[in-house]
Amino acid sequence: MQEPSKTVLRLTAxxxxxxxEFTLEPDQAARRKLARELELTELSKLRFSGTLRPVGRNDWQLDGTLGATVEQPCGVTLAPVRTRIDETVRRRYSDSYTAPDETEAEVPEDDTLEPLPETVDLNAVMAEALTLAVPAFPRAPGAELGAQVFAPEGVEPLTEEKVKPFAALADLKKKLGNGDDTGNGGAA
Structure with missing residues (x-):
């Protein structure tokens, strides 16, 4: 007989x-594997702890905290960026929840609500919460994405200032050059 997993909890048991109560602190090998999956340079610390409690007759609620230290390349310079993550995690598993059948559906207001499963995989919840918490575009201190301006020879480059909606109106006003700020073109 196989020993039950301490990270996959059967709700009826x-x-x-x-x-x-639960606490997960994956070892170095598990952190390396998760770091590779999330395309992180390093996942030096990871801890997920909390409680899974019954709510009403059939529903369950998971409340936890996720703490991690991740390192990933800067989106501009590729320099390593360390980020400390401290997140509150909540999942509500409801017996009465049904997922929408349509291919396009509105996102429900309560994004913690999920259908009631037979088991809750704490490793999967931890990995999902970490995935959502990792910065999508990390920036090293002082890293800026400079403006690049390109144009063929003899052509004035199109800059961000010129693309702004009122830039054309400002140019038109300058061309008219009547100095009248009343908006009636100088007519009396």
Missing amino acids: LPARRPT
Whole structure:
């Protein structure tokens, strides 16, 4: 007989009247594997702890905290950027929840609500929460994406200032050059 997993919890086997506490601190090998999956340079610390408690007759709620230290390349310079992540994690598993069938559906207001599963995989919840918390475009201190301006020889380059909606109106006003700020073109 296989020993039950400490990270995959069968909800029917948990106490129905009190919370079940959990703490996950993956070892170095597990952190390296997760770092590769998330395209991180390093995942030096990772801790996920909290409780899974029954709510009402059939529903469950997971409340936890995720702490991690990640390193990833700067989106501009590729220099290493270390980020400390401290996130609150909440999942509500409801027996009455049904996912929309349409291919295009509105996102529900409560993004913590999920269908009631038979088991809750704490490793999967931790990995999902970390994935959502990792910065999408990390920046090293002082790293800026400079403006690049290109144009064929003899042509004035198109800059961001010229693309702005009122830049053309300002140019037109300058061309008219009547100095009248009333907007009536100098007519009396």
